Amino acid sequence: MMDFGKEYLSVTVQDKPGVLQRVSGLFSRRGYNIDSVTVGGSEREGFSRMIIAVQGEPQRIAQIVSQLSKLIDVVQVARFGSTASIARELMLLKLSPPAEARSELRSLLDLFNCPVLEAEADCLFVQVVGDKDKNDAFLSMISRYGIQELSRTGETALAKIK
Structure with missing residues:
Protein backbone atom coordinates (compact mmCIF):
# COMPACT_ATOMS: atom_id res chain seq x y z
CA MET A 1 0.00 0.00 0.00
CA ILE A 86 0.90 25.50 9.72
CA ALA A 87 -0.76 22.80 11.84
CA ARG A 88 -0.99 22.48 15.60
CA GLU A 89 -2.73 20.33 18.14
CA LEU A 90 -3.55 21.12 21.75
CA MET A 91 -3.15 18.47 24.44
CA LEU A 92 -4.14 18.77 28.07
CA LEU A 93 -2.61 16.27 30.47
CA LYS A 94 -3.18 15.37 34.06
CA LEU A 95 0.05 13.90 35.40
CA SER A 96 0.75 12.25 38.73
CA PRO A 97 4.53 12.13 38.98
CA PRO A 98 6.22 10.72 42.06
CA ALA A 99 7.50 13.52 44.31
CA GLU A 100 11.13 12.63 43.58
CA ALA A 101 10.57 12.97 39.81
CA ARG A 102 8.82 16.36 39.79
CA SER A 103 11.94 18.47 39.23
CA GLU A 104 13.07 16.20 36.39
CA LEU A 105 9.59 16.45 34.87
CA ARG A 106 9.59 20.26 35.20
CA SER A 107 12.87 20.38 33.25
CA LEU A 108 11.33 18.29 30.50
CA LEU A 109 8.24 20.52 30.44
CA ASP A 110 10.48 23.59 30.13
CA LEU A 111 12.40 21.95 27.27
CA PHE A 112 9.13 21.45 25.36
CA ASN A 113 7.73 24.87 26.40
CA CYS A 114 4.77 23.24 28.14
CA PRO A 115 3.19 25.38 30.86
CA VAL A 116 1.85 23.87 34.05
CA LEU A 117 -1.71 25.18 34.21
CA GLU A 118 -2.35 24.05 37.75
CA ALA A 119 -0.37 22.15 40.37
CA GLU A 120 -1.98 20.18 43.15
CA ALA A 121 -0.42 18.03 45.83
CA ASP A 122 -0.75 14.82 43.83
CA CYS A 123 -1.02 15.99 40.21
CA LEU A 124 -0.06 18.54 37.58
CA PHE A 125 -2.24 19.85 34.77
CA VAL A 126 -0.09 20.52 31.71
CA GLN A 127 -0.72 22.16 28.32
CA VAL A 128 1.12 20.99 25.23
CA VAL A 129 0.82 22.71 21.85
CA GLY A 130 2.68 21.47 18.80
CA ASP A 131 2.45 19.47 15.64
CA LYS A 132 1.19 15.91 16.00
CA ASP A 133 4.66 14.31 15.71
CA LYS A 134 6.11 16.58 18.41
CA ASN A 135 3.18 15.82 20.69
CA ASP A 136 3.55 12.08 20.10
CA ALA A 137 7.28 12.31 20.92
CA PHE A 138 6.50 14.30 24.05
CA LEU A 139 4.01 11.67 25.21
CA SER A 140 6.51 8.86 24.78
CA MET A 141 9.06 10.80 26.84
CA ILE A 142 6.73 11.55 29.75
CA SER A 143 4.80 8.29 29.92
CA ARG A 144 6.83 7.17 32.92
CA TYR A 145 5.61 10.18 34.94
CA GLY A 146 2.11 8.83 35.39
CA ILE A 147 -0.37 10.09 32.80
CA GLN A 148 -3.72 9.97 34.57
CA GLU A 149 -5.73 11.61 31.84
CA LEU A 150 -5.13 12.98 28.36
CA SER A 151 -7.28 15.06 26.00
CA ARG A 152 -6.23 15.92 22.44
CA THR A 153 -8.04 18.41 20.23
CA GLY A 154 -6.96 17.02 16.89
CA GLU A 155 -5.05 19.12 14.42
CA THR A 156 -6.12 22.52 13.24
CA ALA A 157 -4.33 24.25 10.39
CA LEU A 158 -4.05 27.30 8.19
CA ALA A 159 -2.69 27.43 4.67
CA LYS A 160 0.56 29.36 4.30
CA ILE A 161 -0.38 30.70 0.85
CA LYS A 162 -3.70 31.51 -0.72
Whole structure:
Protein backbone atom coordinates (compact mmCIF):
# COMPACT_ATOMS: atom_id res chain seq x y z
CA MET A 1 0.00 0.00 0.00
CA MET A 2 1.34 3.40 -0.96
CA ASP A 3 1.80 5.97 1.81
CA PHE A 4 0.11 9.25 0.91
CA GLY A 5 0.92 12.53 2.64
CA LYS A 6 -1.43 14.24 5.01
CA GLU A 7 -3.76 16.84 3.61
CA TYR A 8 -6.05 19.32 5.27
CA LEU A 9 -9.47 20.38 4.11
CA SER A 10 -10.55 23.80 5.30
CA VAL A 11 -14.33 23.77 5.09
CA THR A 12 -16.23 27.00 5.73
CA VAL A 13 -19.81 26.19 6.71
CA GLN A 14 -22.90 28.00 7.90
CA ASP A 15 -23.04 27.90 11.68
CA LYS A 16 -26.18 25.75 11.99
CA PRO A 17 -27.14 22.64 13.94
CA GLY A 18 -26.46 19.34 12.13
CA VAL A 19 -23.77 20.58 9.74
CA LEU A 20 -21.00 18.54 11.37
CA GLN A 21 -23.19 15.45 11.21
CA ARG A 22 -23.86 15.96 7.49
CA VAL A 23 -20.16 16.47 6.75
CA SER A 24 -19.03 13.44 8.77
CA GLY A 25 -21.87 11.40 7.26
CA LEU A 26 -20.53 12.14 3.79
CA PHE A 27 -17.16 10.68 4.79
CA SER A 28 -18.84 7.68 6.40
CA ARG A 29 -21.05 6.92 3.37
CA ARG A 30 -17.98 7.00 1.13
CA GLY A 31 -16.03 4.69 3.45
CA TYR A 32 -13.36 7.32 4.01
CA ASN A 33 -11.53 7.98 7.26
CA ILE A 34 -11.08 11.33 8.99
CA ASP A 35 -7.74 11.49 10.85
CA SER A 36 -8.95 14.46 12.92
CA VAL A 37 -11.50 17.22 12.75
CA THR A 38 -11.65 20.53 14.56
CA VAL A 39 -14.52 22.97 14.32
CA GLY A 40 -14.82 26.51 15.59
CA GLY A 41 -15.87 30.00 14.72
CA SER A 42 -14.30 31.78 11.79
CA GLU A 43 -13.50 35.37 10.91
CA ARG A 44 -17.01 35.69 9.45
CA GLU A 45 -20.04 36.11 11.70
CA GLY A 46 -22.46 33.18 11.36
CA PHE A 47 -19.89 30.84 9.82
CA SER A 48 -17.65 28.13 11.26
CA ARG A 49 -14.50 26.56 9.91
CA MET A 50 -13.84 22.85 9.97
CA ILE A 51 -10.29 21.63 9.55
CA ILE A 52 -10.35 18.00 8.47
CA ALA A 53 -7.06 16.07 8.39
CA VAL A 54 -7.10 13.22 5.87
CA GLN A 55 -4.74 10.86 4.09
CA GLY A 56 -5.36 9.02 0.86
CA GLU A 57 -5.08 8.93 -2.87
CA PRO A 58 -5.20 12.42 -4.39
CA GLN A 59 -8.10 11.42 -6.67
CA ARG A 60 -10.14 10.15 -3.71
CA ILE A 61 -9.54 13.36 -1.75
CA ALA A 62 -10.54 15.38 -4.82
CA GLN A 63 -13.77 13.36 -4.94
CA ILE A 64 -14.47 14.13 -1.28
CA VAL A 65 -13.79 17.85 -1.90
CA SER A 66 -16.23 17.78 -4.80
CA GLN A 67 -18.90 16.05 -2.71
CA LEU A 68 -18.36 18.45 0.23
CA SER A 69 -18.82 21.42 -2.10
CA LYS A 70 -22.28 20.12 -3.00
CA LEU A 71 -23.56 20.12 0.60
CA ILE A 72 -26.05 22.94 1.11
CA ASP A 73 -24.44 24.44 4.27
CA VAL A 74 -20.89 24.34 2.84
CA VAL A 75 -19.74 27.75 1.62
CA GLN A 76 -16.14 27.00 0.61
CA VAL A 77 -13.69 24.09 0.60
CA ALA A 78 -9.93 24.61 0.38
CA ARG A 79 -7.41 21.79 0.18
CA PHE A 80 -3.78 22.07 1.23
CA GLY A 81 -0.94 19.72 2.10
CA SER A 82 1.05 19.55 5.30
CA THR A 83 4.05 21.33 3.72
CA ALA A 84 1.88 24.27 2.65
CA SER A 85 0.35 24.78 6.08
CA ILE A 86 0.90 25.50 9.72
CA ALA A 87 -0.76 22.80 11.84
CA ARG A 88 -0.99 22.48 15.60
CA GLU A 89 -2.73 20.33 18.14
CA LEU A 90 -3.55 21.12 21.75
CA MET A 91 -3.15 18.47 24.44
CA LEU A 92 -4.14 18.77 28.07
CA LEU A 93 -2.61 16.27 30.47
CA LYS A 94 -3.18 15.37 34.06
CA LEU A 95 0.05 13.90 35.40
CA SER A 96 0.75 12.25 38.73
CA PRO A 97 4.53 12.13 38.98
CA PRO A 98 6.22 10.72 42.06
CA ALA A 99 7.50 13.52 44.31
CA GLU A 100 11.13 12.63 43.58
CA ALA A 101 10.57 12.97 39.81
CA ARG A 102 8.82 16.36 39.79
CA SER A 103 11.94 18.47 39.23
CA GLU A 104 13.07 16.20 36.39
CA LEU A 105 9.59 16.45 34.87
CA ARG A 106 9.59 20.26 35.20
CA SER A 107 12.87 20.38 33.25
CA LEU A 108 11.33 18.29 30.50
CA LEU A 109 8.24 20.52 30.44
CA ASP A 110 10.48 23.59 30.13
CA LEU A 111 12.40 21.95 27.27
CA PHE A 112 9.13 21.45 25.36
CA ASN A 113 7.73 24.87 26.40
CA CYS A 114 4.77 23.24 28.14
CA PRO A 115 3.19 25.38 30.86
CA VAL A 116 1.85 23.87 34.05
CA LEU A 117 -1.71 25.18 34.21
CA GLU A 118 -2.35 24.05 37.75
CA ALA A 119 -0.37 22.15 40.37
CA GLU A 120 -1.98 20.18 43.15
CA ALA A 121 -0.42 18.03 45.83
CA ASP A 122 -0.75 14.82 43.83
CA CYS A 123 -1.02 15.99 40.21
CA LEU A 124 -0.06 18.54 37.58
CA PHE A 125 -2.24 19.85 34.77
CA VAL A 126 -0.09 20.52 31.71
CA GLN A 127 -0.72 22.16 28.32
CA VAL A 128 1.12 20.99 25.23
CA VAL A 129 0.82 22.71 21.85
CA GLY A 130 2.68 21.47 18.80
CA ASP A 131 2.45 19.47 15.64
CA LYS A 132 1.19 15.91 16.00
CA ASP A 133 4.66 14.31 15.71
CA LYS A 134 6.11 16.58 18.41
CA ASN A 135 3.18 15.82 20.69
CA ASP A 136 3.55 12.08 20.10
CA ALA A 137 7.28 12.31 20.92
CA PHE A 138 6.50 14.30 24.05
CA LEU A 139 4.01 11.67 25.21
CA SER A 140 6.51 8.86 24.78
CA MET A 141 9.06 10.80 26.84
CA ILE A 142 6.73 11.55 29.75
CA SER A 143 4.80 8.29 29.92
CA ARG A 144 6.83 7.17 32.92
CA TYR A 145 5.61 10.18 34.94
CA GLY A 146 2.11 8.83 35.39
CA ILE A 147 -0.37 10.09 32.80
CA GLN A 148 -3.72 9.97 34.57
CA GLU A 149 -5.73 11.61 31.84
CA LEU A 150 -5.13 12.98 28.36
CA SER A 151 -7.28 15.06 26.00
CA ARG A 152 -6.23 15.92 22.44
CA THR A 153 -8.04 18.41 20.23
CA GLY A 154 -6.96 17.02 16.89
CA GLU A 155 -5.05 19.12 14.42
CA THR A 156 -6.12 22.52 13.24
CA ALA A 157 -4.33 24.25 10.39
CA LEU A 158 -4.05 27.30 8.19
CA ALA A 159 -2.69 27.43 4.67
CA LYS A 160 0.56 29.36 4.30
CA ILE A 161 -0.38 30.70 0.85
CA LYS A 162 -3.70 31.51 -0.72
